[in-house]
Amino acid sequence: MSIDYQQYLSTTAMRLEPSGIRKFFDLAASMDDVISLGVGEPDFITPWNIREFAIEALRSGQTAYTANAGLLELRQEISNYLNRRFQVEYQPENQIIVTVGASQSLDLAFRAILNPGDEVLIIEPAFVSYAAIVTMAGGVPIRVETNADNGFKVTPDQLEEVITSKTKAILLCSPNNPTGTSLNKDELTAIAAVVEKHDLLVVSDEIYAELTYDQEFTSFASIPSMYERTILVNGFSKGFAMTGWRLGFLAAPRELISVMVKIYQYTTMCAPTMLQMGAIEALRNSSEQVEKMRQSYWRRRNFTVQSLNRIGLECHTPGGAFYVFPSIKKSGLTSEEFAQGLLQEEKVAVVPGNAFGASGEGYIRCSYAASIEQIEIAMNRIGRYMESLVRTKNTVLEEVK
Amino acid sequence: MKLTNQELNILAILDENHRVSAKSIAMQLEMTEENVNKLIKKLEEEKVIVSYPTLIDWNKIEGKETIVAMIDVKVTPQRGVGFNEIAEQIYRYPEVRSLYLMSGTYDLSVTIEGKTMQEIALFVSNKLATIENVVSTTSHFMLKKYKHDGVIIEGEEDKDRRMVVSP
Numbered sequence: 001m002s003i004d005y006q007q008y009l010s011t012t013a014m015r016l017e018p019s020g021i022r023k024f025f026d027l028a029a030s031m032d033d034v035i036s037l038g039v040g041e042p043d044f045i046t047p048w049n050i051r052e053f054a055i056e057a058l059r060s061g062q063t064a065y066t067a068n069a070g071l072l073e074l075r076q077e078i079s080n081y082l083n084r085r086f087q088v089e090y091q092p093e094n095q096i097i098v099t100v101g102a103s104q105s106l107d108l109a110f111r112a113i114l115n116p117g118d119e120v121l122i123i124e125p126a127f128v129s130y131a132a133i134v135t136m137a138g139g140v141p142i143r144v145e146t147n148a149d150n151g152f153k154v155t156p157d158q159l160e161e162v163i164t165s166k167t168k169a170i171l172l173c174s175p176n177n178p179t180g181t182s183l184n185k186d187e188l189t190a191i192a193a194v195v196e197k198h199d200l201l202v203v204s205d206e207i208y209a210e211l212t213y214d215q216e217f218t219s220f221a222s223i224p225s226m227y228e229r230t231i232l233v234n235g236f237s238k239g240f241a242m243t244g245w246r247l248g249f250l251a252a253p254r255e256l257i258s259v260m261v262k263i264y265q266y267t268t269m270c271a272p273t274m275l276q277m278g279a280i281e282a283l284r285n286s287s288e289q290v291e292k293m294r295q296s297y298w299r300r301r302n303f304t305v306q307s308l309n310r311i312g313l314e315c316h317t318p319g320g321a322f323y324v325f326p327s328i329k330k331s332g333l334t335s336e337e338f339a340q341g342l343l344q345e346e347k348v349a350v351v352p353g354n355a356f357g358a359s360g361e362g363y364i365r366c367s368y369a370a371s372i373e374q375i376e377i378a379m380n381r382i383g384r385y386m387e388s389l390v391r392t393k394n395t396v397l398e399e400v401k
Numbered sequence: 402m403k404l405t406n407q408e409l410n411i412l413a414i415l416d417e418n419h420r421v422s423a424k425s426i427a428m429q430l431e432m433t434e435e436n437v438n439k440l441i442k443k444l445e446e447e448k449v450i451v452s453y454p455t456l457i458d459w460n461k462i463e464g465k466e467t468i469v470a471m472i473d474v475k476v477t478p479q480r481g482v483g484f485n486e487i488a489e490q491i492y493r494y495p496e497v498r499s500l501y502l503m504s505g506t507y508d509l510s511v512t513i514e515g516k517t518m519q520e521i522a523l524f525v526s527n528k529l530a531t532i533e534n535v536v537s538t539t540s541h542f543m544l545k546k547y548k549h550d551g552v553i554i555e556g557e558e559d560k561d562r563r564m565v566v567s568p
Contacts, residue, residue: 029564038565040567041567177568302431
């Protein structure tokens with residue numbers, strides 16, 4: 001007898017849309033010799049001193065559970081780091097949790113604050129997981145679309161337009177994945193006024209904080225009167241080149257953290273101990289290497305933005321992360337058609353912009369976490385691809401005549 | 402010598418790969434190509450950029466294998482010129498790939514490259530050891546190069562293990 005598994009499945013889980021990135025990944029993974037600008041992670045390997053520290057922790061037998069919120073020694077280092085780098089003060093004992101990646105931090109944050117039907121504003125184009133994480137926590141993601149004319153920055157008016165009595169929080173990500181858009185202090189302050197007026201919380205995803213280029217990074221919690229309203233999400237993946245370690249952290253007012261710890265202890269217990277030891281070393285002794293990587297990304301960003309603009313794919317200069325989000329509207333193709341054609345004809349993988357929400361249609365995400373040599377080859381191929389599209393278009397026009 | 406940020410950035414790029422074009426450097430640093438060329442020329446003239454060596458693993462090429470030896474040399478420094486004169490005598494030999502004045506148990510570290518051990522032994526006994534004021538030599542033959550001038554010769558780490566597309 002065949003079983004109808006549908007009857008067992010959660011309706012919430014069933015309703016989740018598959019990630020647009022995953023769909024494209026399957027296609028790209030089936031091909032050889034692809035130059036990839038499709039990756040959302042550093043091309044650097046975790047600095048050796050950090051790896052060595054974790055190996056030593058394992059060698060010396062540090063294999064037991066830690067406190068739910070993480071090793072106090074690590075939380076102390078996180079507290080020092082947040083204070084030193086972003087001028088925000090959190091108590092290691094009761095205001096910080098070490099998580100299994102920033103994505104888990106987001107999950108914990110929303111599970112802790114959302115009741116069924118609560119609305120969360122998500123600024124799009126946005127990281128693929130945001131809407132799903134909110135949905136899984138029982139909330140309703142409300143998409144706020146930004147556009148290239150404004151550098152993909154959300155305005156207070158846009159927020160005002162969609163806020164209802166059900167709005168509980170705004171999810172901010174600056175610098176942003178996929179656009180690289182970085183909000184400055186004034187822009188954050190303007191958002192803060194709306195947050196305060198409507199008595200909201202802000203979940204601030206600051207995972208790209210170390211990767212900002214033209215201005216100092218401003219943590220949302222450092223904006224006056226926002227400390228009490230901010231759940232700060234950060235981690236080691238991007239700035240410290242530690243994606244596979246899955247280590248993130250949360251910092252927030254004590255009352256919120258205590259609820260998150262409760263959820264965490266029932267679901268995860270704690271982050272892996274030996275990796276937490278590596279993270280201590282990362283925060284203590286890696287600032288030089290982090291800076292070196294940042295410099296390298298800065299140079300590659302400049303190169304990529306200029307190359308794309310020369311090709312004719314209009315691209316704003318993003319202030320952070322390692323993505324550019326050029327318009328492909330000129331090609332007359334949808335972003336999926338463009339990305340598929342580029343992959344098949346020129347073997348360059350980029351991510352179609354619509355994977356990050358409807359406002360990403362007409363754009364592609366190119367990651368410049370690749371060597372300059374690889375980027376250069378990729379740009380030449382994209383240029384060639386554009387020329388071939390123009391040629392095809394002209395031929396079609398001729399035929400129509 | 403104090404360098405500007407632009408000059409330091411150019412050096413950082415050339416240090417990674419000296420074959421990168423001026424156009425690429427200009428695009429990476431948001432400068433004009435002309436300005437990049439001007440600064441590189443200045444850095445060359447001031448001997449900040451000394452040369453553009455290519456790191457070749459000759460041992461991979463049949464018939465081109467070489468043997469490298471590092472020789473610790475003890476010398477008696479000469480009045481007035483210290484170690485400089487004797488160093489010059491040594492570095493003039495084309496067989497000498499590098500020469501450093503060292504602190505510690507010996508004075509000069511000489512790197513010699515030759516086709517055979519015999520060739521190196523002959524250089525040491527006939528040329529190096531016979532120089533006046535050379536007190537003693539100790540030869541160490543290099544067995545394998547793992548890393549040279551900051552470059553890992555053949556490392557597993559160079560492989561990109563990332564997936565083609567990721568969030």
